[in-house]
Amino acid sequence: MASSSNSSEIRVPIFNGENFDLWMIKMRTMFISHELWSYVDEGYTVPEIENMSIAQKLELKKKIKKDAKALGILQNSVSEEIFPRISNEETTKAAWDVLLLEFKGSEKVRVVKLQYLRRDFEYTRMNETELLNDYSTRLTDIVNQMKTYGESITEKRVVQKIFMSLNRKYDAIIYIIEETRDMETLGVQDVMGTLRLLMRG
Missing domain, CATH: 1.10.1200 (Non-ribosomal Peptide Synthetase Peptidyl Carrier Protein; Chain A)
Known part of the structure; x- marks a missing residue:
């Protein structure tokens, strides 16, 4: 599987339930290279919308877009058997944490x-x-x-x-x-x- 970004294909290693640690290292490198690792590792905070300035709204919109990109990469990097485990997660960090807990342990x-x-x-x-x-x-x-x-x-x-x-x-x-x-x-x-x-x- 692969996902596309800016008309260029991002090749991803596919995780099928085995060798999670090696897959995780490869994915971390890929996310860092696309400046998306913070969305995987830390996520992002949504401020109170009522008190948001225009600049904050634009910044939030950018973060949501980048997080969606990272989540798409992550979804495309797991096999059809693994995908249901993260299919309901709406952020990259939430999906990543699900995989960490199941395959890496607490x-x-x-x-x-x-x-x-x-x-x-x-x-x-x-x-x-x-x-x-x-x-x-x-x-x-x-x-x-x-x-x-x-x-x-x-x-x-x-x-x-x-x-x-x-x-x-x-x-x-x-x-x-x-x-x-x-x-x-x-x-x-x-x-x-x-x-x-x-x-x-």
């Missing part, structure tokens, strides 16, 4: 999930027979899920985790990196690229 559920993810992050180690790329993907998935559930985790923390959790065969390379690079600014992608390069060498 705040209490999210806190519990984040606790499990934190534990997974702390205890994750590279297996003896595991390839570097496979371990990198596995760790990245955990980190991305943590961020989805609201965890603020720095590049420095992830880099430290990588160094502490790799196989012993990487010890010499890790030592070289620690001695020759600025650990305060070293990024995850830079670390993984260096590890792959030195292991090939």
Whole structure:
């Protein structure tokens, strides 16, 4: 499905009930790119109409139009099976909140999930027979899920985790990196690229 705006087609990822977290990240990026995220995340307040000035009425009309655009995008981004869940919602935030509650869970559920993810992050180690790329993907998935559930985790923390959790065969390379690079600014992608390069060498 897709919706149109200003004669240009907006391509949207379709949510069919699976991989909600990934879909949510893609949708957030799309809404931000169209300057509509605030209507999804915060909504908008309608002032007392009786006391509204002409300027306020024009501003409200603009907000209603933008919210309708965002709601249309959201409606077109869910499958026919999911659509009935949000079909009666009149604002983007209300529809988004319905999906959040059903597929992401309540705040209490999210806190519990984040606790499990934190534990997974702390205890994750590279297996003896595991390839570097496979371990990198596995760790990245955990980190991305943590961020989805609201965890603020720095590049420095992830880099430290990588160094502490790799196989012993990487010890010499890790030592070289620690001695020759600025650990305060070293990024995850830079670390993984260096590890792959030195292991090939």
